[in-house]
Each structure stands twice: as C-alpha cells, then as structure tokens.
Amino acid sequence: MVEDNATDKVLIERQIKKLLSAPKILHLTELEEVKKSITLFDPDVVLSDYNLGLYSGLEILQYIKTQNKRIPLIFVTGTIDNEELAAESILTGAYGYLLKNNINQLHKKLLPYFEKIIASQEKENITITHSKVFEEFQSYLNKIKTDNKIIRASYQEMKRALDTLKSLE
Numbered sequence: 001m002v003e004d005n006a007t008d009k010v011l012i013e014r015q016i017k018k019l020l021s022a023p024k025i026l027h028l029t030e031l032e033e034v035k036k037s038i039t040l041f042d043p044d045v046v047l048s049d050y051n052l053g054l055y056s057g058l059e060i061l062q063y064i065k066t067q068n069k070r071i072p073l074i075f076v077t078g079t080i081d082n083e084e085l086a087a088e089s090i091l092t093g094a095y096g097y098l099l100k101n102n103i104n105q106l107h108k109k110l111l112p113y114f115e116k117i118i119a120s121q122e123k124e125n126i127t128i129t130h131s132k133v134f135e136e137f138q139s140y141l142n143k144i145k146t147d148n149k150i151i152r153a154s155y156q157e158m159k160r161a162l163d164t165l166k167s168l169e
Helices: 006-019 031-040 057-066 083-092 103-168
Strands: 046-048 073-077 096-099
Touching: 006 103, 031 057, 046 057, 057 073, 057 083, 073 103, 083 096, 096 103
Parallel strands: 046 073, 073 096
Antiparallel strands: none
16 A cells, blocks of 8 residues: 555545455555556555655556566555546556545445456466366376387387397397
8 A cells, every 4th residue: 555644545445345354465655666566566566645745656566567477456546536637546457446535435445346356367367277277187197198109119129139039049
C-alpha cells in the first residue's frame, strides 16, 4: 500500500482485513522504497493513492510496467474526483480506480478486484504446473529415447557377436 496519509492508511488496512484474514501489508510512502519492494516483496497487488506529494501513483504504475511485472495496481484516492483522470489511469494500465469517499464501504469495492486477481493467479499457477508437468514428461520421453538407442546399440553388438560365433562353426 502506498499511502501518505496515516489516517487513510489505517482505514484502508481495516477494509482490507474485512476481505482477507491475514493479509501481508507493506506500507510505503517513498518512491524509492516502493521500487525496491516491487522487486523484493513481490506484492500480489499494489493499492496506491494517486497524489503522493513529490510523486504520483502514475509513476509507480509506469515503474511496474518497466519491470515487466504483472502486478495489478489499484488507485485508491480521495483527492482526485476526475473521470478523465480515472479513464487515463485505466488506459495507462491501472487495474482499477476507486474513490475514498465512503471509505467504510471500500471493502465492497475492492472485493471484485481481489476476486479477479485471485482467479488470475490460480489460472497462472495451473499454467505453470501444466508447463512443469509437460517439461517433466518431455524429459522422461527423451530419457526413454536415449535408453532405446543404448539398447538398440547393445542389441546390434550382440547380433554381430552371434554372427561372428556362427561363422566360426
């Protein structure tokens, strides 16, 4: 979570905890900390305010994109109530854009996003699992192919030896 307002941070965390029993929330305010955490913490999702003093959430979004990370970023903001800015954020690659007004209902607004993220991660995990199984199967087939070559070579050698013995009779 990237939030420079301490009160909003607490309120947003409370809303997240209504959805997840034991979320691991890393709270950051500085852009350099955010950049480090994108790599080291590898979050499932980034919730970010749009206006963060010396930088904006858009800079975080652009950084995530430069790292070729598929980390969804959801803007949770209260200072910008601008439909054009929200649309631009989504077109730039933001996963969502939510307003902090009625923050006590934020968990209801976050729920569909979190469900999509979880479903996407499950699908990706299945794809990764299928890829690993395929690679293991391919490796097994290659081993069988190698073993068959060795067996064929041994068979040919034994056949030559038998032919040599037959010729000595």
